Amino acid sequence: MHIDDARLLTRRELLAHGFDDSEIRGRRRRGELCLVRRGAYSRPGALSDRPEARHAVEVRAAVGQVSPDAVVSHLSAAVLHGLPVWGDPLRRVQMTRARRSGARLTGNLHVHAAPLEPGEIVTVGGLAVTSLPRTLVDVARQVGFEQAVVVADAALWRRSVTREELDLALATARGRPGVPAARRALAFARWGSESVGESRSRVAMMHAGIPEPVLQWEVWSTAGVLLGRADFGWPGLRTFGEFDGREKYGRLVPSGTTARDVVYAEKRREDAMRGEDLGAVRWGWSDLDPFAPTAARLRRTFRP
Structure with missing residues (x-):
């Protein structure tokens, strides 16, 4: 049995394959085994940082x-x-x-x-x-x-x-x-909440007294063309909101493009949506706690 071949090894498995407790301890001291919990080990680097x-x-x-x-x-x-x-x-x-x-x-x-x-x-x-x-x-x-x-x-x-x-x-x-x-x-x-940040944003809005938004709001032009989809929308208040988490752009980068291409496309999408006389507010992780300044920006942007 090769330790590097396994993601998770129990003491029972190691003993069954000819290792003894002193060798297990020695491999732990040398960094060849990592303790997951009592009686269970992994090879170095096998455990994700997530x-x-x-x-x-x-x-x-x-x-x-x-x-x-x-x-x-x-x-x-x-x-x-x-x-x-x-x-x-x-x-x-x-x-x-x-x-x-x-x-x-x-x-x-x-x-x-x-x-x-x-x-x-x-x-x-x-x-x-x-x-x-x-x-x-x-x-x-x-x-x-x-x-x-x-x-x-x-x-x-x-x-x-x-x-x-x-x-x-x-x-x-x-x-x-x-x-x-x-x-x-x-x-x-x-x-409609496709990320942790969007879910937390909804909770923050509720606590701040912000009207409940439409999730994944589709914005159409007067000519009937779909301009884009916003994380949050308030159609009656002519406003949309976007939560900007890093993972948002990471998962949207298709093969053959760069993050810069995605950001540029995102800007063009937002400009087209703003062109329909819509106000826009963006926020990120650092704006969730406290959320009051972002809530104030939303209220100032709402257009009854």
């Missing part, structure tokens, strides 16, 4: 150390479902056992005890994971409003879950702690 990617590896390492009936849940399940997690350090792997009691909390593991219906368990990458509707409800019961909206918006944007499925999951969870908060967050979630 928190979600690293957490997914930690989840796989933890599964073999917990009771076989434990199901990956909450934020850990959201990570395995491929959803973005904002505002949480992901220090603990979270799992759920279908029991009335027996919850366990340690520095890097949280095992919940709660009812689990067979239809609420799916398989993701070979692991038992709570279904997406159940996961979103559990997350929204546990984390803050803004964090819950970010995760739910992403699921709705990808059309991975329906509003009806969320309503059913909420009804099934009735009586559990945090359900009223989950109901508020999931009711606010919308299709």
